[in-house]
Amino acid sequence: MKTTDDLFAGLDLAVFEEQPDGAWHAVGLLPDWLALPAGPLDLLDCFPMLEVFLPDCDFAKRSQSDTWTEPDPRNPGEELYLQAVACGTDERKFLALRTLPGELLTWQQLAHDVELEKEKVERLSRELEQKRREAERATEAKSTFLAAMSHEIRTPLNAIIGMADVLSGTPLNTEQHKCVEVFQRNGVALLNLINDILDLSKVEAGHMELESTDFDVREVVAAAMEVVEVRVKAKALWLNQILVPGVPFYLTGDPNRLRQIIINLLGNSIKFTDRGGLEIRVECDPGNPSARAGDQINGWLRFAISDSGIGIPEDKLGRIFESFSQADASTTRKYGGTGLGLSISKQLVELMEGHIWVESDVGKGSTFFFTAHFGVQQDQTDRKPVSTERTSVEDLEAGISGLKILLVDDSDDNRSLILAYLKNIHSHIEIAENGLIATQMFRKNRYDVILMDVEMPVMDGYEATSEIRKIEAASGAKPTPVFALTAHAFADMAVKGYAAGFTELLTKPIRKVTLLEAVAGHSSSGEAVTHAAPAQSMEESFTVMVEDGMEDVVPGYLEKRRAEVPLYQTALAANDFETIKNLAHKMKGTGSGYGFPRLTELGSILEQAAIGDDAAQIGEALKQLAGYTARVKLVFP
Amino acid sequence: MLKKKICLLGSYGVGKTSLVARFVHSMFDDKYHTTVGVKIDKKVLTLEGEELTLMLWDMAGEEDGAPVKLNQVKDASGYLLVIDGTRAKTLEVARSIQQRVEAEIGARPFLALINKADLRETWEIPDSTWTELTDSGWTLLETSAKSGQHVEEAFFALSKRILQAPAEEDEND
Numbered sequence: 001m002k003t004t005d006d007l008f009a010g011l012d013l014a015v016f017e018e019q020p021d022g023a024w025h026a027v028g029l030l031p032d033w034l035a036l037p038a039g040p041l042d043l044l045d046c047f048p049m050l051e052v053f054l055p056d057c058d059f060a061k062r063s064q065s066d067t068w069t070e071p072d073p074r075n076p077g078e079e080l081y082l083q084a085v086a087c088g089t090d091e092r093k094f095l096a097l098r099t100l101p102g103e104l105l106t107w108q109q110l111a112h113d114v115e116l117e118k119e120k121v122e123r124l125s126r127e128l129e130q131k132r133r134e135a136e137r138a139t140e141a142k143s144t145f146l147a148a149m150s151h152e153i154r155t156p157l158n159a160i161i162g163m164a165d166v167l168s169g170t171p172l173n174t175e176q177h178k179c180v181e182v183f184q185r186n187g188v189a190l191l192n193l194i195n196d197i198l199d200l201s202k203v204e205a206g207h208m209e210l211e212s213t214d215f216d217v218r219e220v221v222a223a224a225m226e227v228v229e230v231r232v233k234a235k236a237l238w239l240n241q242i243l244v245p246g247v248p249f250y251l252t253g254d255p256n257r258l259r260q261i262i263i264n265l266l267g268n269s270i271k272f273t274d275r276g277g278l279e280i281r282v283e284c285d286p287g288n289p290s291a292r293a294g295d296q297i298n299g300w301l302r303f304a305i306s307d308s309g310i311g312i313p314e315d316k317l318g319r320i321f322e323s324f325s326q327a328d329a330s331t332t333r334k335y336g337g338t339g340l341g342l343s344i345s346k347q348l349v350e351l352m353e354g355h356i357w358v359e360s361d362v363g364k365g366s367t368f369f370f371t372a373h374f375g376v377q378q379d380q381t382d383r384k385p386v387s388t389e390r391t392s393v394e395d396l397e398a399g400i401s402g403l404k405i406l407l408v409d410d411s412d413d414n415r416s417l418i419l420a421y422l423k424n425i426h427s428h429i430e431i432a433e434n435g436l437i438a439t440q441m442f443r444k445n446r447y448d449v450i451l452m453d454v455e456m457p458v459m460d461g462y463e464a465t466s467e468i469r470k471i472e473a474a475s476g477a478k479p480t481p482v483f484a485l486t487a488h489a490f491a492d493m494a495v496k497g498y499a500a501g502f503t504e505l506l507t508k509p510i511r512k513v514t515l516l517e518a519v520a521g522h523s524s525s526g527e528a529v530t531h532a533a534p535a536q537s538m539e540e541s542f543t544v545m546v547e548d549g550m551e552d553v554v555p556g557y558l559e560k561r562r563a564e565v566p567l568y569q570t571a572l573a574a575n576d577f578e579t580i581k582n583l584a585h586k587m588k589g590t591g592s593g594y595g596f597p598r599l600t601e602l603g604s605i606l607e608q609a610a611i612g613d614d615a616a617q618i619g620e621a622l623k624q625l626a627g628y629t630a631r632v633k634l635v636f637p
Numbered sequence: 638m639l640k641k642k643i644c645l646l647g648s649y650g651v652g653k654t655s656l657v658a659r660f661v662h663s664m665f666d667d668k669y670h671t672t673v674g675v676k677i678d679k680k681v682l683t684l685e686g687e688e689l690t691l692m693l694w695d696m697a698g699e700e701d702g703a704p705v706k707l708n709q710v711k712d713a714s715g716y717l718l719v720i721d722g723t724r725a726k727t728l729e730v731a732r733s734i735q736q737r738v739e740a741e742i743g744a745r746p747f748l749a750l751i752n753k754a755d756l757r758e759t760w761e762i763p764d765s766t767w768t769e770l771t772d773s774g775w776t777l778l779e780t781s782a783k784s785g786q787h788v789e790e791a792f793f794a795l796s797k798r799i800l801q802a803p804a805e806e807d808e809n810d
């Protein structure tokens with residue numbers, strides 16, 4: 001017996017044998033990890049797991065139970081992992097209990113910890129994403145609201161500023177003249193404020209897109225200087241410009257936004273300068289690595305606007321480019337302005353890949369620097385001397401006399417304003433109250449210029465203009481310059497407007513001189529054609545704005561239509577008009593919905609042609625479909 | 638003396654062990670010790686004047702590749718289905734366990750506990766899901782092993798249900 005005890009002790013097992021009365025008795029010594037109550041033993045009561053295990057186990061085959069956990073009698077707080085093993089012969093049944101190694105737990109614990117950690121990270125990133133989307137929606141809502149508001153404000157402002165302009169052109173006594181000047185000055189100030197707020201909200205919402213056009217940097221600087229000239233003179237300051245030799249003049253980028261930055265910085269400097277003057281300096285960015293490598297013509301420019309003003313205290317330098325943070329709140333009261341200009345400038349500079357900063361000496365003055373990156377045009381030979389001369393209103397009026405003009409606008413106020421602007425040019429002006437009336441008049445008459453409001457009842461300006469383009473295309477007539485008068489100042493308006501066939505967009509409030517310049521620019525017989533949109537601008541409008549939320553589906557839709565072209569061609573070759581009709585019908589029904597009115601139009605043409613078995617017409621329309629789907633450009637929001 | 642076996646089922650980490658520790662030992666540990674196999678505990682309670690011994694089978698949480706061992710649930714009188722309110726996934730695990738129990742070993746009284754109620758702000762289970770589950774016949778209880786909220790209530794409510802349920806075949810004494 002002693003040898004058996006030793007044997008079991010060495011195996012570290014607790015072994016029990018079933019007695020004839022059903023009770024289990026220990027065989028040999030029990031290991032010290034097993035704490036059993038003293039006295040007669042009810043093993044099943046001690047280990048309820050056995051109640052599940054024993055009824056189903058096969059002693060002849062040596063079966064194992066599932067694992068279970070027990071407290072470790074040797075180490076309070078620790079646990080043991082136990083397993084029962086049943087074995088025996090026909091006559092005798094043995095049950096062994098054994099402990100399983102602790103590593104079992106270690107890896108399981110690790111796996112669960114990792115899983116839980118992973119879930120936590122996933123949850124946090126979901127929450128972050130959610131927050132990000134909410135913030136985006138809020139910004140979106142804000143900018144939509146501002147856009148709508150600005151429209152509401154600009155429209156009446158249009159009437160006020162415009163009428164003040166008109167009034168200032170009539171005989172007035174000194175006092176009246178002063179009053180009108182106050183109207184004009186404050187109207188323009190209010191307009192600037194609205195524009196600033198709108199710009200800022202657009203940049204914040206990520207809606208600001210820079211143009212990319214060729215321009216002459218000298219003209220941009222000159223134009224900016226001209227804008228601030230009156231204020232410089234009024235404060236008896238001087239204003240210099242230095243163009244460091246070697247700066248490329250002919251660049252590609254967004255001249256309007258560049259001018260806006262310079263005007264903002266000049267305006268800011270003027271505001272804080274009472275003595276001395278200002279200087280604007282343009283040079284190749286000396287901080288740019290490739291400039292240091294000797295490559296000067298790389299499109300990286302640095303602008304510096306210095307003044308001899310009050311300067312900015314060191315501790316305010318950091319916050320000066322933040323929105324609504326003029327160095328001192330009292331500054332706003334004392335020096336005026338919204339303080340938004342610097343913040344907008346910073347955002348615009350960053351869109352131009354540059355950065356903006358200021359160096360200042362309190363009492364001596366400040367220098368605002370910004371860098372920006374432009375394309376450099378191939379040809380840098382000096383094309384024309386910079387001219388800041390502007391044609392006077394009288395010259396403009398004289399230049400465009402005798403025109404036949406169609407004015408389309410539903411608002412009485414707007415019409416009288418435009419009529420007042422055009423009073424001095426001896427022109428013949430006809431009026432249409434909405435787009436539909438305009439197209440009806442256009443069918444019967446030809447005009448030298450059309451002034452078209454955008455938002456009108458019955459038929460809006462877009463539709464009317466594309467209708468007019470169609471009428472012209474059908475008769476082979478030369479395109480008439482159509483100027484859109486819009487109170488919306490968003491870039492997508494421009495895309496939509498040019499797609500509809502507008503020659504130029506004029507944003508309300510429209511100044512008299514702006515209107516005259518625009519008309520003058522397009523009405524002299526030779527130029528009209530070169531500046532105007534191509535004749536089939538509706539038919540051949542190759543830019544489509546993808547609607548917000550449609551980015552995922554529109555490209556696929558277009559791709560499918562493109563891929564369908566060969567199907568049409570095959571069907572046409574086989575005189576299978578039924579297939580063409582079906583394909584075309586679907587395209588007709590869906591095109592506009594995806595933002596392609598042109599596809600709907602072509603679908604309709606193809607469908608009609610297929611119904612009439614008109615192979616020639618189908619062939620012609622297919623050419624257009626192939627051309628359109630191949631060339632149309634999607635613009636994403 | 639009346640003795641009933643109750644199982645705690647659900648995904649890993651939902652708080653099964655913590656609920657038992659709170660109920661039996663009035664303790665709570667923030668640290669996570671996953672359960673290996675099953676841990677069996679006992680609690681005697683008095684219900685409507687009668688003594689009742691609950692055998693609490695705190696089973697290892699279900700995870701991919703290791704489903705709940707239904708052979709251990711077979712002879713239980715009822716079960717607590719534990720869900721972690723902060724992890725929507727654990728609700729799906731609970732649903733699936735409930736369906737398997739019903740299909741493979743037959744229906745028995747159960748209570749669904751949405752645990753970690755002390756973290757309610759971070760719960761991922763929307764109120765609509767609650768209504769939906771209640772409509773489908775589940776009885777739900779918000780619990781917190783940490784604060785003790787509704788823990789006793791949960792065990793007592795299940796015990797009552799078990800005693801009221803038509804005893805299919807009383808294997809226990």
Ligand SMILES: Nc1nc2c(ncn2[C@@H]2O[C@H](COP(=O)(O)OP(=O)(O)OP(=O)(O)O)[C@@H](O)[C@H]2O)c(=O)[nH]1
Binds near residue numbers: 672673698699781
């Ligand atoms: N805040 C909070 N934490 C809890 C609660 N219940 C459990 N926990 C924590 O959740 C983790 C998991 O708890 P356990 O009780 O081990 O979960 P389990 O369901 O037994 O997990 P497995 O044994 O792996 O299946 C531990 O860190 C607990 O401290 C609760 O009500 N509130």
Ligand SMILES: [Mg+2]
Binds near residue numbers: 653654670697
């Ligand atoms: Mg556990």
